[in-house]
Amino acid sequence: MNLPNRPSYLRIDALKELGNIGAAHAVTGLSELLKKRIDVSITNVDVIPLQIIYNLFNGPESMVSVVYIEGYSEDFKGMMFLIFPHPEALKLIELATGKKPRDENIKDEYSLSVLKEIGNIMCGCYLNTLSTFLKRSLMHSVPQISNDMLGAVMDSILVDLSLESDYALVLETAFTLDKDECKGFLFFVPTSQSLETIFNAIGVD
Amino acid sequence: MELRYDSQLVVRVGVAEHTVGRAPSRMMTMALGSCLGIVLYERESTIGALAHVMHPRRALVKNNSNRSKFVDTAIELIVSKMVRMGAKRSGIVAKIFGGAKMFDSIAKGGGVLQIGDENISAAREVLKEFGIPIVAECVGGSNGRTILFDLRDGSVVVKDAFDNEEIY
Numbered sequence: 001m002n003l004p005n006r007p008s009y010l011r012i013d014a015l016k017e018l019g020n021i022g023a024a025h026a027v028t029g030l031s032e033l034l035k036k037r038i039d040v041s042i043t044n045v046d047v048i049p050l051q052i053i054y055n056l057f058n059g060p061e062s063m064v065s066v067v068y069i070e071g072y073s074e075d076f077k078g079m080m081f082l083i084f085p086h087p088e089a090l091k092l093i094e095l096a097t098g099k100k101p102r103d104e105n106i107k108d109e110y111s112l113s114v115l116k117e118i119g120n121i122m123c124g125c126y127l128n129t130l131s132t133f134l135k136r137s138l139m140h141s142v143p144q145i146s147n148d149m150l151g152a153v154m155d156s157i158l159v160d161l162s163l164e165s166d167y168a169l170v171l172e173t174a175f176t177l178d179k180d181e182c183k184g185f186l187f188f189v190p191t192s193q194s195l196e197t198i199f200n201a202i203g204v205d
Numbered sequence: 206m207e208l209r210y211d212s213q214l215v216v217r218v219g220v221a222e223h224t225v226g227r228a229p230s231r232m233m234t235m236a237l238g239s240c241l242g243i244v245l246y247e248r249e250s251t252i253g254a255l256a257h258v259m260h261p262r263r264a265l266v267k268n269n270s271n272r273s274k275f276v277d278t279a280i281e282l283i284v285s286k287m288v289r290m291g292a293k294r295s296g297i298v299a300k301i302f303g304g305a306k307m308f309d310s311i312a313k314g315g316g317v318l319q320i321g322d323e324n325i326s327a328a329r330e331v332l333k334e335f336g337i338p339i340v341a342e343c344v345g346g347s348n349g350r351t352i353l354f355d356l357r358d359g360s361v362v363v364k365d366a367f368d369n370e371e372i373y
Contacts, residue, residue, distance in 0.1 A: 054220060060236035061351060063366055068308060105367055144308035149366045151220070151236025152349020156307040159239060159259055159320050162221075162274075163266050 006047050007169070007195070014204045015171060019043030022129040023173035023186055026122040030175075033121060034095055037178040044172045050158050053170075056185075057085055060151025065089035065106060067119025068157055070141040071127040076134065076197045078190040080123040081157060084183075086147070089115060091182045106147045119143045122186065134201045161189065169195065215353070216255075221274035223256035225286040228356040237303030237350045239321035241276060241328055244300040244352070245283055245337065246359040247292035253356045254283035260320070261327030276327040284335060300341040300361055300373055301328050302352050321345065341373040 007015070020043045031038045054060045063086035071078045084092060086106075093101045093111050096118065101111040120143045131138040146153045161168050171188040190198060199205070216224045218234040226232065228251035234242050237257065246253040256279040260266055263275040272278040288294050304321035325344045332339055343350065343363050353362040361373045 051220065054236070061366075146307045146347075147366075148238070148307060149236035149349040149351070152238030152305065152366070153307050155220070155236075155238030155240045155259070156320070162259060163268060165268050166271075 011199060011204055012045050014199070014202060015045045015169075016043050018130065018133060018198070018202070019045060019171040019173060019188065021133075022126040022171075022188065023175070025125040025129045026173075026186060027175050029121040029125040030118060033118070034177070036095070036181075039176045039178075041174040041176075045169070047167050047169050049167055050162055051166075053154055053158065053187075054151045056083075057150060060149060062086075062150050063148070064150045064153065065115055065145065065147045066150075066153045066157075067115055067123070068144045068146070069119060069123040069127075071123070071130065071138045072140070073131075073134075073136050073138050076136065076138065076190070076194045078127075078130075078188055078194055079157060079160075080126060080189075081187045082119045082122055083150075083185045083187065084115075088182050088184060089147070092118065092177075092184070095177070095182065112145055112147075116143045116145050119145065126186070126188065130198075134198065136201075161191075164192065218255050218257050220257055221259055221271050223254060223273040223279055223283055225252070225254040225283055225290060226356060227252045227290065231353060231355050233351065233353045235351045237352065238305055238307045239303070239324065241304050241321075241324040241344075242302040242350070242352050243276070243280060243283070243328060244302070244354050244361055245280075245287060245297050246300070246354075246356070247287060247296045247298075248359060249296055250290075250292045251356055251359075252287050252290050252292040253354065253359065254287055255352075255354050256280070256283050258324065261323045276324055277331045280328070280331050280335060280337075284337070295336075297337050298340045298359075299328075299332050299337045301325070301332075301339060302343050302350055302361070302363055302373075304328075304344040305346050305348055305350070307347060307349070343371065343373055 067082040215231045232255040234257045243256045263278045304325040348365045
């Protein structure tokens, strides 16, 4: 198995900063929507084996809600996914709408579109921040949502990356709503070519 | 992947891994999404195999050193391992699971998220080339699946995220 090169510390730091600013904007978006205080952890940047993503939370079988959005321009492509463990997603829907979801499994249209909209707002804010730094406009795809086992959902997303390598550079931010009400995770995974675009744009060799 | 030929333990098969064994062992793989779980079984010798594959064809992919990642090479690999263990080549049957579409569609790069369908049709083609009949399948749809393969009788229990269970 070919081990990928880890970017230099300078590059990792630059990405961390970028991730922090992006995540801060994303969370502000959510915070305004819910009228709640939200705490954000420092963005973690690392090259990790894709396998690790399958084993987050309680392993591949843990129930999650994932909103997936792709940001792209001519020379840039990044995947964003927002993960809420199932109980957190239920709480979030309740916070956003004021009532419990009709369906415990979050399969009803209404709950799904609430989560999609939250994903749209957060990922949109994150990508907007990136586009300022990258000095190019980033398009983004329509949000997609899936409520299922973590491993099953991630299959479909990571299959694209695994064509290139078994490792990926991942920017991860965790955020918690006021008083531990609800927790979520925001992931940004740029493709390897896009990384060069980022470093060129922000002037880090 | 660790191989246990004579144990009651359940062998867990991860993404892009495979295992071959014989009764009374059991094998499982968790959370198949667009990936495919390929189960092969030969009743007389009770030898069976389970592979968790991600992509249809090895030749189309750059990062291809792991043979159990692809439908075509994984089937080739587990068939030859089963035969080496003593399974009768002509008695091998197959069951396939997974290949779901976890997201509706993606505006751009929509191709990749339909990978589940490609995996299913690749498995059907490759198994046909090998002359291995598919005796049961639970594929497509939009649910993740966990499968438990019991080599004592060749049965496969399929479970989804909402605890619905079916036996194939």
